[in-house]
Amino acid sequence: MLTVGRANKAYLVGVPGASIHAKFTSFDIFLPRIFAGIDLKKSDFTEMGEGGLLKS
Numbered sequence: 413m414l415t416v417g418r419a420n421k422a423y424l425v426g427v428p429g430a431s432i433h434a435k436f437t438s439f440d441i442f443l444p445r446i447f448a449g450i451d452l453k454k455s456d457f458t459e460m461g462e463g464g465l466l467k468s
Contacts, residue, residue: 414438416452423452 414437415426423446431437438460445452 414442416442416457418452 413428414431417424425439425443425446427437427439431439441460442452442456445456
């Protein structure tokens with residue numbers, strides 16, 4: 413449940429505490445992209461998603 417937001421040019425990232433126990437998380441995928449200056453889009457996240465809510 414990684415949380416990513418953007419305020420002007422700065423990214424705000426919220427990492428859940430459970431990520432300490434996992435060897436690999438979505439944070440490991442997105443942090444290098446942020447440092448590389450790659451703009452993150454909604455599609456970057458939705459393509460990686462699995463499960464979720466059903467549309468009515």
